[in-house]
Amino acid sequence: MEMDAIFKALANPLRRRILVWLKRPTSYVSPADRMQEGATAAELQRLCGLAQSTVSVHLHVLTKAQLVTPVRVGQQTLFRRNEDTLDRLKEHAQRLL
Numbered sequence: 591m592e593m594d595a596i597f598k599a600l601a602n603p604l605r606r607r608i609l610v611w612l613k614r615p616t617s618y619v620s621p622a623d624r625m626q627e628g629a630t631a632a633e634l635q636r637l638c639g640l641a642q643s644t645v646s647v648h649l650h651v652l653t654k655a656q657l658v659t660p661v662r663v664g665q666q667t668l669f670r671r672n673e674d675t676l677d678r679l680k681e682h683a684q685r686l687l
Contacts, residue, residue: 592655596679599655604638605648609657611637612671628661628668 599605611618612629619633635645649669652658656675660667 593679593682595655596657596675599651599657602648602651604640605652605657607638608634608648608652608669609671609676612658612669628663628670630666630668634669 611634615627615629615633618637619629631642631645631649634649635642638645649658649660652669653660656672658669659672660669662668
């Protein structure tokens with residue numbers, strides 16, 4: 591777990607908002623035809639109202655920091671929170687602070 595990459599990813603308010611949206615994705619997006627938890631890049635793009643390329647960069651940073659995990663479901667890629675990394679981050683912060 592690379593702490594610098596995690597803290598860099600969390601420094602951006604939109605990336606923190608994406609993590610909130612992914613905590614309960616069905617509250618923010620309506621996955622009508624799928625059983626999997628998560629949200630697509632297009633769904634996240636609609637939520638934040640930014641260009642697809644901008645959202646992709648943010649998702650790349652979150653993925654590189656291992657805060658989200660892309661999962662291929664059919665022709666779609668769903669993004670999910672990586673709860674293991676988030677739990678280790680909480681433990682790390684508790685030890686330091």
